[in-house]
Amino acid sequence: MEVRDLSLRIGGAQILEDISFTVPTGQIVGVIGPNGAGKTTLFNLISGVMTPSTGSVLLGGREVTNRSVTQRAVAGLGRTFQTSSIFPALSVEENVRLAAQVTEGGAISVFTFPRRGDRASARARELLHEVGLGARLAHRAGDLPHGDKRKLEIAMLLATDPSVVLLDEPMAGVASGDVAGLTEVIRRLHTDYGCTVLMVEHHMEVLLGLVERVAVLHFGHLLALDTPEAVMADPTVQSAYLGEPV
Ligand SMILES: Nc1ncnc2c1ncn2[C@@H]1O[C@H](COP(=O)(O)OP(=O)(O)OP(=O)(O)O)[C@@H](O)[C@H]1O
Numbered sequence: 001m002e003v004r005d006l007s008l009r010i011g012g013a014q015i016l017e018d019i020s021f022t023v024p025t026g027q028i029v030g031v032i033g034p035n036g037a038g039k040t041t042l043f044n045l046i047s048g049v050m051t052p053s054t055g056s057v058l059l060g061g062r063e064v065t066n067r068s069v070t071q072r073a074v075a076g077l078g079r080t081f082q083t084s085s086i087f088p089a090l091s092v093e094e095n096v097r098l099a100a101q102v103t104e105g106g107a108i109s110v111f112t113f114p115r116r117g118d119r120a121s122a123r124a125r126e127l128l129h130e131v132g133l134g135a136r137l138a139h140r141a142g143d144l145p146h147g148d149k150r151k152l153e154i155a156m157l158l159a160t161d162p163s164v165v166l167l168d169e170p171m172a173g174v175a176s177g178d179v180a181g182l183t184e185v186i187r188r189l190h191t192d193y194g195c196t197v198l199m200v201e202h203h204m205e206v207l208l209g210l211v212e213r214v215a216v217l218h219f220g221h222l223l224a225l226d227t228p229e230a231v232m233a234d235p236t237v238q239s240a241y242l243g244e245p246v
Pocket residue numbers: 010013015033034035036037038039040041042
């Protein structure tokens with residue numbers, strides 16, 4: 001996944017300016033920056049929710065800048081959002097089955113009853129076991145604790161067979177007791193499923209333990225892109241992101 005000279009101007013405001021970086025296939029890269037730095041906007045540009053003023057987005061070496069969200073999803077891009085995107089009234093299994101139906105190429109319908117043998121249901125159950133929700137298949141999704149909702153979203157994402165995954169603050173609102181389990185699920189996106197991962201995360205301990213490199217955004221600029229150790233030791237990052245040298 002690559003972005004080249006990506007800029008977004010809205011009215012008189014320069015939201016992002018000349019952002020260029022590459023996430024090599026199979027790598028996991030974090031994005032940090034103070035509130036309002038442009039992290040979610042960057043994800044919106046990469047996923048096609050917003051169109052850049054200038055610059056380009058490439059997936060697997062192919063330019064997708066003018067492609068729709070759906071076309072990018074078909075090209076292998078998956079995304080989770082800061083706020084939950086599950087169907088709360090449906091069961092855990094039904095949520096993943098709907099996502100799997102997209103990949104299986106069949107009609108997407110909550111009105112078809114899951115049958116033991118159908119491929120989308122089998123895939124849903126398999127993925128839910130993988131993310132540790134195997135015992136909660138019949139639970140109403142809206143009743144799950146926050147950490148389990150995030151795991152459910154990751155199972156839904158995996159059901160679409162993504163090659164590049166954008167995770168927007170996966171630890172937001174997750175109880176401290178659930179952080180380790182969810183961290184492991186994210187690690188496996190990368191190690192077991194070979195996904196290329198770009199993740200925004202404010203929980204620094206989690207982020208620095210997971211990622212190979214960190215991109216630092218500050219007022220719409222890319223301030224640094226380096227290993228977690230180098231980024232944390234960078235005085236410019238310290239003063240910009242943490243307020244003062246530590
Ligand atoms: N559609 C829009 N119109 C005008 N300004 C916008 C728009 N979208 C975002 N912004 C502004 O762009 C800046 C970057 O916002 P963005 O949500 O990307 O930041 P962020 O780094 O994700 O912040 P947070 O950590 O709080 O989620 C902010 O100043 C925001 O107010």
